[in-house]
Amino acid sequence: MLDLATIRTALTGTPIRTRFAPSVTGHLHLGHAVNAVYVWGLARALGAEVVVRLEDHDRGRFRPEFEESILADLEWLGLRSDLPAPSRQSDHADRYEGAAERLSGSGHTFWCECSRRMLAEAPEPPEGDTLRYPGTCRDRGLAEGAGRALRVRIDPGEERFEDLRLGPQVQDPSGQAGDFVLRDGPGHWTYQHCVAVDDLTEEITLVIRGEDILESTGRQLRLARLLGRTVLPRYLHHPLVTDPSGRKLSKKEFAKSLGDLRREGWTPERVLGEAAFLGGLLPRSTLIEAGQLPALFA
Numbered sequence: 001m002l003d004l005a006t007i008r009t010a011l012t013g014t015p016i017r018t019r020f021a022p023s024v025t026g027h028l029h030l031g032h033a034v035n036a037v038y039v040w041g042l043a044r045a046l047g048a049e050v051v052v053r054l055e056d057h058d059r060g061r062f063r064p065e066f067e068e069s070i071l072a073d074l075e076w077l078g079l080r081s082d083l084p085a086p087s088r089q090s091d092h093a094d095r096y097e098g099a100a101e102r103l104s105g106s107g108h109t110f111w112c113e114c115s116r117r118m119l120a121e122a123p124e125p126p127e128g129d130t131l132r133y134p135g136t137c138r139d140r141g142l143a144e145g146a147g148r149a150l151r152v153r154i155d156p157g158e159e160r161f162e163d164l165r166l167g168p169q170v171q172d173p174s175g176q177a178g179d180f181v182l183r184d185g186p187g188h189w190t191y192q193h194c195v196a197v198d199d200l201t202e203e204i205t206l207v208i209r210g211e212d213i214l215e216s217t218g219r220q221l222r223l224a225r226l227l228g229r230t231v232l233p234r235y236l237h238h239p240l241v242t243d244p245s246g247r248k249l250s251k252k253e254f255a256k257s258l259g260d261l262r263r264e265g266w267t268p269e270r271v272l273g274e275a276a277f278l279g280g281l282l283p284r285s286t287l288i289e290a291g292q293l294p295a296l297f298a
Contacts, residue, residue, distance in 0.1 A: 010162070011234060016043070016046050016049070016205055018042070018043050018051070018205075019051040024062050027070070028258045029255040029258060030241050030255070030256070030275055031241040034279040035209060036079055037272060038236070038238045039208045041293035041297050042236070045295075050080075051082070051204065053087040053089070054067055056089050059188065071086065077258075078291070095197055095201055096193060099227055100183065102228075103152055107153075108153050109153065109182065110137060110139075110142065111142040111145065111150060112133075112142065112148060112149045112151045113148050119133060133151065133177065133180065134178060137151075147185040148185060149182075149184050149185050151179040152226065154180065156175070159171050159173060159217075161217065162234075163236060164236040165236050169214070173219045173222045192219050192223065196224050197227070199224070205231070207235045208235075209235075209238070211238065211239060213237065214237045217235055217237075268289075281296045
């Protein structure tokens with residue numbers, strides 16, 4: 001069980017604000033429900049605010065019906081934002097542009113013409129699922145141009161942080177990914193850039209998410225430092241929900257959506273109880289209302 005007193009002590013002196021931030025590329029499933037249980041349960045137990053952020057920067061995979069179903073599912077579950085409206089990444093191109101300009105002004109970016117295919121064919125193998133950029137265009141002085149990506153300079157050096165569930169962590173963003181992309185060749189802002197900028201701008205002090213995003217934390221912390229963030233967010237990475245083969249539940253693998261479960265007769269209480277069980281917070285699945293989530297952490 002998580003130690004709420006330890007978490008509260010770690011966050012002492014900082015207004016606590018967290019976020020529920022699904023990508024708008026599909027419908028919510030039980031994996032998202034596990035994240036929601038952790039986000040709202042911990043937030044309410046800590047007296048923290050919750051921001052609902054719709055991460056819709058991937059406009060190629062965005063569909064309006066996905067956003068509609070995400071908001072409808074949250075309402076059905078009884079989980080509400082503490083802001084009057086959700087935050088949408090598609091509304092904030094100016095904040096990403098402004099942050100990139102600040103990084104460029106301090107000499108921390110460069111333009112690159114390397115394609116993902118070129119990196120995949122490079123002799124250096126990737127670490128995990130990440131293709132490491134070898135620095136091909138770092139010192140070429142390329143100008144902005146069609147098809148060129150904007151990268152941030154990531155020098156060697158460790159990022160150390162204390163995960164509030166997993167304990168001390170050490171990551172080397174340069175060794176993991178090298179100089180990663182802020183804006184890709186077609187002109188889209190990337191996940192790493194949008195998340196770091198959003199967490200800074202929206203004053204997110206506690207990030208609660210699944211273990212699959214753990215390896216991104218060092219990169220986002222480094223980017224936050226480069227952007228001038230002095231009080232860095234704290235992180236808690238919770239267990240993932242897996243399918244019978246041990247793979248993470250995924251929209252790509254057609255995991256049943258919450259809408260599917262709802263049509264099969266599941267109630268909000270059953271979904272939340274099942275999610276709490278799958279997330280390791282209960283010894284068995286039971287019925288739980290949204291208002292009971294804080295007790296899981298008390």
